Amino acid sequence: MTPMIAKTAFVLLAVGWYVIRLPHARRSRRTPVARSARGPREITLLLISLTGLGIVPFFYIATGFPRLAAYPFRPVQASVGIVVALAALAMFHLTHRALGRSWSVTLEVRENHKLVTAGIYRYVRHPMYTAFWLWAVAQALLLPNLVAGLSGLVGFGTLYLFRVAEEERLMVEAFGEPYRTYMARTSRLIPWIL
Template identity: 35%
Template sequence: MSLLTSKIVFTIGIVLWLTIRILYQRQQKQNTIVDDRKTPEEKVIRLLVVSGILLLPLVYVLSPWLNFANYRLPVWTNELGIVILAASLWLFWRAHHDLGRNWSSTLQIREGHTLITNGVYHKIRHPMYTSVLLWCIAQLLLLPNWIAGFAGIVSFSIACLTRIDKEEQMLLEQFGEEYEAYQQRTKRLVPYLF
């Protein structure tokens, strides 16, 4: 597979990712927020992630500016990247779907918020983060560039280190023992490990 083809596939992935996100964001505008924990730090982290998984890859795909940092990968990595990208998009959609009205792109509790433990949430507490992790792996495989390829995994790692604990603390405060029990029977990001 050519570099152009892998760039096109990745761009199609971005369009699909944004379509899923926009559709669910529109639905959430109607929900009343009862606990909002957005902070300036949260906004910086979100900007970092968007830069790493969307902006820098698009600069690479649409311009030659980052070509100085290109490297070569075996052809099979592109095919694996496509499979992982497809899995990422499916999980991203499914996590939004399963959360329904409970979904928020930031640290918020909405009116009537319930703890979702079914669907993809049955084994993984944060499948949306898992989908982004898969996205970042696909990005590495489809965009063989030291900057654009690795920007996603770097920014996502920083986001995970700063956000997941805060999100889990908020859910513990909201759902108490019910969330503690849920934590005991699920994995944070990857099921069946450890």
Template identity: 45%
Template structure:
């Protein structure tokens, strides 16, 4: 069953990549009018990628991390499927709701608008929430202390390295409208945080 668990993780990772690629291609067509520090963004996304994909792929493709394997538990497999599916749905929905406003990098595009509908009606950062769910799915599906928890490294780098900067950019761009939006929504978990 461990092999199946690894294949499920790989299938989810491929789906995640397809979603990001599809919306990322579309986003490049829209002209940028403001961009945050490019070098910082590249470093942040590279470190995030290492946690979410680099280490797990090294685990799947080589024996290098086998010393950190632990016993597989079917309950974790099913928890991984549920959180992975929830993560993919929220990731897709976040992109769909953002539409032309989506960008992989922290930028403001021409004709950018504040999105407060769909999943954004309940949480300000549903893509980060989907990344948190993916972090859990990775830990559940990969029975290895290093590869399974590498997603936590990726999430922390992404979340703590970017959310404050993103909210600052939104406040600068949208002012009181974004302040009002912040008063009625939470960052990651509806009604809680």
């Protein structure tokens, strides 16, 4: 394990993310939106998350900046990071497969949107967020830089903190009691724990 392999693994995580998402994004665009919470707040949160999970780490990989935040590379830590990155991709794939056309980047309910409670959603209400948390942890383990490594946890953590309750409110408005029942029997992020 070398720093270059760890950085390459992070880049491949982003490429894998894009490859998984692209066909679902194309399909979901064809399904009209019935209800949306898209607005300045939502766009700001997405930009904060993108900065932490994408812009800062890729700038670090390309330039090494900020060098003052670097710490010694630990091969075992990076190896664990690769395992976590693979788990993130697996969770991301399972989430998209279960959602189908109901998937969207922003908080939206599509026309003929059905409440998804099968597949990975049988156990977790927000597996997409679980996948992003895993990405952020993988980033922290793969990039030996306090700023670039931890920016994903800060960026995505900000989005999660200010978005998850809004998303659940939107789902309650769209699906009512069935969603409340679903909430009562599932965890938000980690089955039977959290």
